[in-house]
Every structure is written in structure tokens, then in C-alpha cells.
Amino acid sequence: MPGLRRALIALFVVGVLFAGVDVALVLTSSHEDQKAVAAILGPLIGLGFIGTGVFAWWRRPLNRFGLLMTAVGFAWFLAALADSDTAVVATIGAYLAPLYLVLVVQLLLSFPTGRLETPAARAIVVAAYVDAFVLSLPVFLLGGDVNIGDGAPDNAFAVAHASGVADAFDVMTSIVGFGLAAATAVVLLRKRRTATPPQRRAQAPMLWTGLVVIVALGLVFGGDAIDVPDEAINVVGLVGFVAFAILPFAFLAGLVRTRYSRAGAVGGLIERLNAPDTQVSLRDALADALGDPTLQLVYWRESAGHHVNREGHRVDLPVPGSGRAFAEVERDGKRVGAIVYDAALRDDPSLVRAAAAAAALQLENERLEAELRARVEELQTSRARLVEVSMGERRRLERDLHDGAQQRLVALSLQLGLARRKLTDDPELGGRLLDAARGELDRALAELRELARGIHPAILTDRGLGAALEALAQRAPLPVDLDEMPDDRLPSAVEAAAYFVVAESLTNVAKYSGAQHASVRVDRLDGFAVVEVSDDGVGGADPAAGTGLRGLADRLAALDGRLEVHSPPGGGTVIRANIPCATCA
Amino acid sequence: MTTVLIVDDHPTFRATARMLLEAEGYDVVGEAPDGTSGIAAAWELHPDLVLLDVNLPDLDGFSVAQRITANQGAPAVVLTSSRDSSDFGPLVAGSGARGFISKGELSGAAIAELL
Secondary structure, eight states, rough: HHHHHHHHHHHHHHHHHHHHHHHHHHHHHOOOOHHHHHHHHHHHHHHHHHHHHHHHHHHHHTTHHHHHHHHHHHHHHHHGGGOSHHHHHHHHHHTTHHHHHHHHHHHTTTTTTSOSSHHHHEEEEEHHHHHHIIIIIHHHTTOOOOOTTTTTOOTTOSOOHHHHHHHHHHHHHHHHHHHHOOOOOOHHHHHHSSOOOOHHHHHHHHHHHHHHHHHHHHHHHHHHHHOOHHHHHHHHHHHHHHHHHHHHHHHHHHHHHHHHHHHHHHHHHHHHHSSSSOOOOOHHHHHHHTTTTTOOOEEETTTTTTEEEETEEOOOOTTSSEEEEEEEETTTTEEEEEEEGGGGGGGGHHHHHHHHHHHHHHHHHHHHHHHHHHHHHHHHHHHHHHHHHHHHHHHHHHHEEEEEIIHHHHHHHHHHHHHHHHHHHHHHHHHHHHHHHHHHHHHHHHHHHHHHHHOOOOOHHHHHHHHHHHHHHHHSSSEEEEEEEOSSSHHHHHHHHHHHOOOHHHHHHHIIIIOEEEEEEEEEEEEEEEEEEEEEOOOOOTTTTTHHHHHHHHHHHTTOOOOEEEEESEEEEEEEEEEOOTTTO | OOEEEEESSSSHHHHHHHHHHHHHEEEEEEEEEEHHHHHHHHHHHHHHEEEEEOOOOSSHHHHHHHHHSTTTTTOOOEEESSOGGGGGGGGGGGHHHHHEEEGGOOOOOOOOHHH
């Protein structure tokens, strides 16, 4: 990201300019009593924050921690405006002076992600801004002592002089400041308790240094409020000041430590995974190494086009904002699976990537197992459905025979019996009865023919798929084009499956689609017979809704085949079946 | 003349049976396509005989027979089906019907034998 890099360099240059202004203000100030110290330490501290912040920003552009650190540096320079001899500038400096402290509180509470993750942390930061800039306002407006120093210009914001009331507000801001510092310390300690061991190791330098800053700040506020002697406050203040100054370096130390500890974690992971007769599971080893007990492994199923868990059940990868993140694992350029982890770990994606690379081989093995389980489960389900489908077909057959041909034959038998009796006394009626019987017989034959074709059409057995589909197209109630047909015979199971895909699809087209036209093609493609039936109807066919399409899918699954339905509303329907076929090159 | 109500869901059978029974001297006073309307028609028309199909779309023919024959002075019921009586085991005997005639063997004489 060269644009970001240039912008960050420019930001640092602006920081240097601020440092220059800071030095000039200190050196020309008539009321700064420690000019040498302030002129040397001031810029160093500010640039320390800005430099470290810019570095963190560049390394993790999405993490707001770098931005906050940089902001502390600039706020530090703003506080130096108080050294000005111009009353307005000095008063603005005094008013803005607490900003860097509030930002430090925000920085510590949002460490290491840069986001305030708990309501308590957010409440503390909001209260700190209110304390620093709202509660302190009466102190300025009522002409209170704004702590600029001896010989400094007067408070330029004073619109009235009520120093008693102003002092009361001053004490109140100190008391609130004390309370907020104490709350911050509690939140920081709690955060440390809930951190995982590797996180704790990595966060220790920043956290402890920050705690010293916060405790010292609290003591200074507390001392201010109850008028503790200045000497004592100054000692505590100095300790806090030193801790504040080294905060950026504590952060850098944490980074270095993290890198070492994380390299160690991945090294340990590799060792554990390669140990002979290792008992620990891959997931547990990864969870330990990454310090995330909620870590999950998911495996890519190429044939199904989605991920599955260890049991072979379908799993979707987490979406952004769900609190979970994932790292894809590849082996020899092929997708193997993914590590799904707590999004809090995202601040170091390189660690997850390193762990993923270390685990790729094992993950591939587990993927094969999960794939197998998923296939077994699919086979069990489709086998059960196939039995159900075949039972349903038998029931339908029985009903069709009973309601159709059998009824006609019953009527035929009755008509023949009656005709036989009438032939002598009423030959005319006898003749009419025989005609009616003939008609009944024709209809019974037609129904039986249709039924037999539904079971297995003879033309398919005798003349193959092309001829059977031609017959099917001719019988269809709408024009059907046969675009592409195999010239020679396919295995009989494949021909039968292909025939029923077309038969069922054309039945659906005629019943539901309102199409004007349909077309059918059967191609041979890479070991598959690909059957496609498309129409120009209303679309919106749902394979899950009816038994017809699902029955087809189950029949195909028994052959390791697959049914795809593309049917956008208003966009026609394409049914495509891929049937494995040994002779289809 | 014996009055008859035919209860069967197949119109072809109803028409043929009516023709056959009328030709053999029966008076077909009504037809019904399912069990519920069959029971209602039996109450309304008071036929001497109900020719009742076993496989009706709503109710089972045996329970229809039970309900028609439950009262004193109810019509006689003869069950019929395109299936064979052996398919139904003891159900015919327990239904209150006079007997069973397979549809293919339906004739005035076969009915007269059961009445």
C-alpha cells in the first residue's frame, strides 16, 4: 500500500514540524522554568509516540491502535502551547493539556485491537472526555487557576471571576479523574486475567507500564483533591511521567516478544504434530498454539463445493462482523480447508497463516476422512430415500393399475356378460354393448401401454436413448427440439437415468412452466453423460419442493450422479444431470 | 322391483353396473361417488340394496357398510371391488354387509343369491 506509506511518512514529517514549534515555544517562554529539560524531552516523547504509532499503523492498517498512538503524540505537542506567552494561545494549551492523558486511557483500554470492546471501557473513555473538557470548562470561564505556571499570562477564557466556585469545579474534575483512573486500572487488570497465556506474555510490557501511568495519574488527581503536599505529588507525578514516556517503547518490546513467542508457538506446533504416536488432535494442537480454545477446523469438499466439519456435515465460513475469522489452508496450490478462529486473533494474521502452513499435511489427511464421512452419510441418506422412492413408485403403480386398466377390464367383463345375454332377445342392444366393450378394451390397452412405458420403455431397451427421446419429444404437448444426441449406445443404467431425467423434466415443463418451447441435449463430457433440458417458461422451479425432482436426484445419486436446477423466476428453467459414464470420454 | 343405490368412485363402473342391473330387472334409484355422500343417499333414498365399493376416496367401504347397516330396517349392503374377496380376509364378514361380489362377476343373479 504505497499510498498509505507516503501518507504516514508525511504524517511523521508533520510531527517533526510540531516538535520544532514545541521547542521554539519552550525556548521563548517567559514562564517555563525547566527550559533545557522541556526542550529536549518534550520533542523526544512526542515523536516517540508519533513514530511508534505510524509504524504500528503501517504494519496493521486496519487496527486503530497505531492511529491512537499517533494521536497521543500530537496531543502531547498541543499541551506545549501552554508555554506560549500569548494569553489566548497559552490558555488553549492549558485547556487542551489533558487530551493526551485521555488518549492514553483510550489507548490502554483499547489495547491491542485499537477498539473499545466492552461497555465499561467505552463508558470510562466517554466519561474521561467529559471530565477533561466539560467539567473543566467552568474552571476556565470563572477565572480559576488553570495551572499554567508562575509568571504565565492570565487565563484568557475568564468571563467572570468567582474563584471559589471555579476551585470547587477544579476539585470535582480531580475527584472524577481519580475515579476514572481507578476504574481504568480495574478494567486493565481484568483484561489481563481473561487473556490467554500467549496474549498475556505479549501484552505484559505495555500493560504494566500503562498501569503505572494510570495509578500515578490517579494518585496525582487524588492528591490534588485532598491537598497533599506538592513534594509528594511531584514524586508520584515523575514516576508516572517516566512510565508515560517509555510507553511507546513498551509497546515495541511487546511486539518483539510476541514475534518470539509466536514463532515459538508455531515451532512447538510442528514438533507436536510430527512427534511419533502423538495423541493430541490437530485441532487441540492448533488451539493451544494459537491460544484460542474455540478454534475449529473445517475441510473443503471439492465435489460438493462447500466446507464440512469433521463429522462430514456442511459448515459455512464465518462472515465479517460475526466475531469469527478464518484462514484458508492450501496444500500444493489446492484448497484443503480452513482454520476458523476468534476474530480477536486477527491482529496477527501472519501467525495464523504460519500455523495453517504447518498443519496443511495433517489437515489434508483429516480432510480425506471428513470427505469419506460425508460421502457415507450422503449414501446412507440417498439409499434410504431411494427405498422410499421405489416404495412410492410401487404404490403409484398399484393405484394406476387399479384405477385404470383394472376398472376398464371390469367394465368390459360386465358389458360382455350383458351382451351375451342380450344377443338373442335384443340383438341391437347386444351389438351396442359389444361396441362399447371394444372401446373399453382399446382404452385399457392404451393405459397399459402408458404404464409399461413408465416402468421401462421398450424402445429404450431396443433402440437406445436417441430413439426413446425422439418418441418422448413427439408425445410431448409442446414443441421439443433434440439438439444433440449420442450416436451409439451408452451403458443401460446411464440410458435409463438419462431417459427418466428427460421424461420427468418434460412432464414438469408441460404441467407447471407455461413454456412455449423446450430443448433437450445429451453430451458426453469427461467421463460423464450430461443431460440438459431447458425451457422458456416461468422458471422458479424448486428441487426441494416437489417429490419429482428429488426422486430424480436420488436416482442419480445412486449412480454417483448429480442434478442441477437453474430456475430463476421469469427466466426459464435448465435441468442438468451429470451421470458418470465409463464410455463417455 | 328391488331398489338399488350404487356407491363407487369410478363413473365407468357406476354406468356399467346401472346398465347391467336395470337390464336384469332392478331399479337403480341413485348413485354416489364417495362414502360420505353414499351414507347420506342411503338415508335419504331408503333403497332395498346398497352396492358398495370397498375402495372409496374418503372412507373405507367396510366402515361405510357398518354405518349404513347400524339401524333397524337399514338397507342390505353388498360389497364389491375389482380386487378379490381373499384380499380382505375377515373384514367383509365383520362389516354388516350381506356379502361380497367381485366386480367382474357382478350380475342380478349373484346379488339375488346374497339377498
